[in-house]
Amino acid sequence: MIETEHLTKQFGPLTAVNDLNLRIEQGEFFAFLGPNAAGKTTTIKLLAGLLRPTSGRAIIGGYDIQQEPTRARRLISYVPDLPFLYDKLQPMEFMLLVGQLYGMTRADVLRASQGLFDLLDLDEARHHLIETLSHGTRQRVAIASALLHNPKVIIIDEPMVGLDPRSVRVVKDMLKARARAGVTVFLSTHILHVAEELADRIGILNRGRLIAIGTMGELREASGELGALEDAFLALTREEQREEAAESA
Amino acid sequence: MNPISFFRLLLEANARMLQRRIVSLRQQSWLMVSVIVTFVAGYWIGAYIVFHIGFVKLAGWPGLGTILLDRMLYLFFAFLFLMLVFSNMIIGYSSLFKSTETQWMLTLPVRHVDVFSWKLAETTILASWAFLFLSAPLMLAYGSARQVGWWFYLKVFLLFLPFIIIPAALGSLVIMVVTRYLHRRVFKWMLFGSGAIALVLAVVLVKPMESARLQEAALDQLLHNSRVALKPVLPSYWVAAGVIAWSERLDWRGTFFFLVLLSNALMATLVCVSASGHIFYSGWSHNQSQGRFQPGLPVFARPITLARIAFLDRVFDFLPGMHSTTRALAIKDIRTFWRDTSQWSQFVIFFGLLGLHVLNMRSIAYDWGNVFWAAFISFLNLGAISMTLATLTTRFVYPQFSLEGKRLWIVGMTPYGLKRVLLQKFWLSSFVSVVITLSLTLISSWMRREPGWLTLLLAATVVLMSFSLCGIAVGTGALFPNFGSGSTANRRDDNPAKIVSGFGGTFCFVLSLAYIILIIGAEALPFYFYLPWVKGPANAYSWAVIGSWVFVSIISLVATSVPMSLALKRVESLEL
Numbered sequence: 001m002i003e004t005e006h007l008t009k010q011f012g013p014l015t016a017v018n019d020l021n022l023r024i025e026q027g028e029f030f031a032f033l034g035p036n037a038a039g040k041t042t043t044i045k046l047l048a049g050l051l052r053p054t055s056g057r058a059i060i061g062g063y064d065i066q067q068e069p070t071r072a073r074r075l076i077s078y079v080p081d082l083p084f085l086y087d088k089l090q091p092m093e094f095m096l097l098v099g100q101l102y103g104m105t106r107a108d109v110l111r112a113s114q115g116l117f118d119l120l121d122l123d124e125a126r127h128h129l130i131e132t133l134s135h136g137t138r139q140r141v142a143i144a145s146a147l148l149h150n151p152k153v154i155i156i157d158e159p160m161v162g163l164d165p166r167s168v169r170v171v172k173d174m175l176k177a178r179a180r181a182g183v184t185v186f187l188s189t190h191i192l193h194v195a196e197e198l199a200d201r202i203g204i205l206n207r208g209r210l211i212a213i214g215t216m217g218e219l220r221e222a223s224g225e226l227g228a229l230e231d232a233f234l235a236l237t238r239e240e241q242r243e244e245a246a247e248s249a
Numbered sequence: 250m251n252p253i254s255f256f257r258l259l260l261e262a263n264a265r266m267l268q269r270r271i272v273s274l275r276q277q278s279w280l281m282v283s284v285i286v287t288f289v290a291g292y293w294i295g296a297y298i299v300f301h302i303g304f305v306k307l308a309g310w311p312g313l314g315t316i317l318l319d320r321m322l323y324l325f326f327a328f329l330f331l332m333l334v335f336s337n338m339i340i341g342y343s344s345l346f347k348s349t350e351t352q353w354m355l356t357l358p359v360r361h362v363d364v365f366s367w368k369l370a371e372t373t374i375l376a377s378w379a380f381l382f383l384s385a386p387l388m389l390a391y392g393s394a395r396q397v398g399w400w401f402y403l404k405v406f407l408l409f410l411p412f413i414i415i416p417a418a419l420g421s422l423v424i425m426v427v428t429r430y431l432h433r434r435v436f437k438w439m440l441f442g443s444g445a446i447a448l449v450l451a452v453v454l455v456k457p458m459e460s461a462r463l464q465e466a467a468l469d470q471l472l473h474n475s476r477v478a479l480k481p482v483l484p485s486y487w488v489a490a491g492v493i494a495w496s497e498r499l500d501w502r503g504t505f506f507f508l509v510l511l512s513n514a515l516m517a518t519l520v521c522v523s524a525s526g527h528i529f530y531s532g533w534s535h536n537q538s539q540g541r542f543q544p545g546l547p548v549f550a551r552p553i554t555l556a557r558i559a560f561l562d563r564v565f566d567f568l569p570g571m572h573s574t575t576r577a578l579a580i581k582d583i584r585t586f587w588r589d590t591s592q593w594s595q596f597v598i599f600f601g602l603l604g605l606h607v608l609n610m611r612s613i614a615y616d617w618g619n620v621f622w623a624a625f626i627s628f629l630n631l632g633a634i635s636m637t638l639a640t641l642t643t644r645f646v647y648p649q650f651s652l653e654g655k656r657l658w659i660v661g662m663t664p665y666g667l668k669r670v671l672l673q674k675f676w677l678s679s680f681v682s683v684v685i686t687l688s689l690t691l692i693s694s695w696m697r698r699e700p701g702w703l704t705l706l707l708a709a710t711v712v713l714m715s716f717s718l719c720g721i722a723v724g725t726g727a728l729f730p731n732f733g734s735g736s737t738a739n740r741r742d743d744n745p746a747k748i749v750s751g752f753g754g755t756f757c758f759v760l761s762l763a764y765i766i767l768i769i770g771a772e773a774l775p776f777y778f779y780l781p782w783v784k785g786p787a788n789a790y791s792w793a794v795i796g797s798w799v800f801v802s803i804i805s806l807v808a809t810s811v812p813m814s815l816a817l818k819r820v821e822s823l824e825l
Contacts, residue, residue: 069361073356073358088270
């Protein structure tokens with residue numbers, strides 16, 4: 001469902017994403033990890049079609065995001081770390097706008113929104129202006145609007161930041177349920193236990209390069225650490241840094 | 250999704266949001282709303298009267314009345330066109346390439362070209378409405394001088410619609426090409442370079458006239474220099490020619506120019522939208538990919554070293570006695586300003602306009618024997634400088650406190666508190682304003698060979714005005730902050746133009762203008778006694794000068810201290 005072929009993005013002399021080759025199947029929950037400035041958000045923006053790759057390509061559901069952007073985006077829902085919402089609209093009005101922009105009828109939007117509002121505990125907020133909502137509630141509105149049109153691919157960047165424990169639980173359950181229903185979830189996060197708990201496979205990016213990819217078991221094996229994901233992550237990124245230092249020396 | 254449905258949905262959402270913004274005015278103070286409404290109405294009436302008197306006087310000029318009147322119109326639309334292109338470029342850049350809404354739209358299943366078209370329409374409205382609003386009294390006065398019927402205004406409105414589209418398409422096209430092919434730092438230096446070259450050329454080329462031939466020379470020069478506005482290839486020519494034709498009841502000629510404008514507006518839109526299909530998205534991506542820049546030129550390739558970072562600190566070393574917090578905040582403000590594209594580009598344009606104005610004043614010479622005439626021109630100059638300063642302080646100083654937004658707690662939690670932040674912003678902005686306005690005033694006085702006493706009077710006034718206007722801007726900025734929406738964590742409104750466009754920004758501007766009118770009015774009043782037909786007591790002028798200066802000092806003190814004291818009190822109890 002998501003495929004990247006030699007995907008590379010350079011910002012001047014800096015290679016933010018370096019020759020990334022990924023293949024994520026339908027219904028797979030994929031977690032994308034990496035230290036700060038590893039290139040996670042750049043990769044996500046390349047997958048969402050917000051950035052043009054320097055070379056290589058990203059394919060979503062069989063459509064090249066650069067060649068056939070409209071078709072590819074019809075399949076995607078992208079939730080950035082700081083999502084855009086219209087402050088002077090109410091959550092339900094925003095849902096109606098987004099749903100109709102994806103070609104849904106008003107009745108379908110209202111029906112689907114009700115379910116999502118119940119699940120995400122947004123019923124009380126539905127008639128308040130978005131500008132008056134807390135960060136966590138806004139984040140939940142953004143997630144609800146992203147799931148409204150039943151996307152085939154969910155690309156989500158740090159969704160748990162600012163959410164209270166109950167909301168974190170709800171969002172995790174919802175994403176997992178979507179993956180079970182055949183939706184491909186591409187989640188970027190710093191919270192390792194979320195990745196460990198939810199992901200079918202995990203990819204670790206460091207300085208733009210994919211340094212490890214696999215299931216939890218495969219990552220433990222590759223790192224030689226048998227403990228939690230944190231140990232494997234630290235071991236793999238440390239090893240990569242050591243190699244780079246040796247190369248530059 | 251087809252473009253029609255896309256535009257309809259966005260239009261509905263925007264109409265609902267606009268309605269909510271208007272309704273939210275009810276929550277504002279009744280007094281403030283009344284002040285703003287009165288001022289706007291006052292502007293319309295005042296501008297109409299001034300333009301009407303001017304047009305009637307020009308129309309009555311023996312043998313040349315109609316030519317002068319028409320030439321004024323050609324010139325006005327030529328400048329309006331230029332301003333609209335600049336305005337569209339500035340707003341278009343923010344709207345097309347910096348807005349999070351555009352990023353969101355680019356993830357929707359709609360074509361890039363549709364996103365661009367929507368943003369082009371939005372830019373056109375945002376960039377043009379104020380110009381049309383401000384020029385409306387001029388058109389009313391022109392129509393009244395020409396004694397036209399009501400249908401004339403309706404036709405002129407129709408003529409304006411294609412006219413505003415052409416600069417919008419042109420400005421958006423330019424900004425799209427610049428964003429796609431140039432790095433913003435290269436563009437910044439190009440802009441500054443062009444500004445410097447233009448300034449040098451203006452200094453070299455603009456020559457003062459000899460006072461003996463003043464009236465004839467002024468007329469000759471006006472007619473000669475304004476020929477550039479008569480080029481039939483200019484959209485401003487078409488709109489002016491259309492207005493003139495309809496005012497003379499030459500319906501077919503007016504309709505011809507309307508159709509010329511309409512066809513060119515459609516063509517410009519077609520070219521712009523077609524180009525967007527090729528370069529808008531790549532420009533967007535290019536703009537987002539400019540985090541680090543090393544194009545190979547040695548000046549850009551230099552690594553950012555501690556020595557470079559410390560440059561500003563070294564400059565501030567020359568200001569001993571400054572508190573370390575004030576110094577740190579001032580350095581932070583200067584750096585933030587310099588690195589924010591949307592800030593300096595507008596600042597350069599404002600500053601450029603002021604510079605042009607001062608240079609233009611050089612070409613006006615007069616008989617210094619007539620004190621009233623000399624003072625009249627000098628106060629007009631002072632009015633222009635202070636009006637531009639009020640625009641500068643409202644646009645750049647007013648949003649400063651709001652811009653701190655979610656970062657306010659950093660300073661708020663220190664032992665120095667927010668009071669020091671406010672005072673630092675007041676002193677820094679006042680210092681910069683004094684440097685700018687005082688230099689311009691002294692340069693223009695020197696160029697016009699003004700007598701020493703008048704130079705001193707004007708210099709003292711601009712210094713007072715700089716402090717007062719900054720006091721008003723900093724004070725109202727803290728009294729009516731716009732931290733964006735929602736909780737502290739959501740305060741992400743980092744667009745100063747958006748902060749200013751709110752209620753507080755309008756109030757700040759209105760207060761500033763009211764202050765300027767009071768000050769210039771009070772200072773100009775004593776010169777009334779120099780009018781040949783005014784007979785007063787022998788020492789009337791001296792007493793009037795003393796009285797006006799007492800008044801000016803008191804008003805300036807009040808204008809500076811009241812908003813600042815209220816703001817200082819407000820930040821004491823501000824919940825971060």
